[in-house]
Amino acid sequence: MQASIDYEQLVSAIGDAIVISDAKGAITLWNPAAERMFGYTQAEAMGQSLDLIIPERLRGRHWEGYDKTMATGITRYGSDLLKVPAVDKDGKAMSIAFTVALLRGPDGQISGIVATIRDETVRFQEERALRKRIAELEAKVNAAA
Template identity: 85%
Template sequence: MTDQIDYAQLVSAIGDAIIISDAKGAITLWNPAAERMFGFTQAEAMGKSLDLIIPERLRGRHWEGYGKTMATGITRYGHDLLKVPAVDKDGKAMSIAFTVALLKDDAGAITGIVAVIRDETVRFQEERALKKRLVELENQVKEQA
């Protein structure tokens, strides 16, 4: 019995999107879950910038943080869940949550970053609706007091 893990099969089978980008932000891995989530095929995504899924208004902030992470080798999102807006192939707004891990070569130099991403759009919308309803109810109570 062998304990070999077929990592390509794992990446293809997992339900969360897995995206790897190189040190400059070009996509080097795009799994089937990323295809389902964002609508871009692997062929459409490979070699392209992460701008593919980053809303235009957030790109400056994203690339500032990305550059800093590549330069310092430090990210807090390896453990902390990052929740941000994203866009799909049709330009539709999404809410995603993800963690990242830095990838390094044998010499320890950063070669890229892997993100494990989950679509949180429905949950985000439900949470926003609940918060709105709570405010409405609190206002009703204040008016009755």
């Protein structure tokens, strides 16, 4: 026995950002977690390019991969976690991790991509501080030897 699922409620309630973009990269869904994470309201994000959250220096590489995925229907990030920099509404740098799934229209053609995104900024900063501390300790040990 399978219960009916209210997908709109699920997308709204989930703690991770859910962002859907069409084949051209325009945002078509922006859930409340995306609002909290990136600072843009749904009204501000809808219809906008994903450039909204992509650092300018990485846009060329992003769109190269995006267009290739749209053309081939293949992405390795359906199961592999992608960790990349992002920016919020205030231009503040973030570290995010996400997976994607390709969406297909009734004709079977790819119509867009859904990304499930988590803010990893604090964890990334903690890991960087730990790596720095390890390097400092190793330098002390090597200097003493």
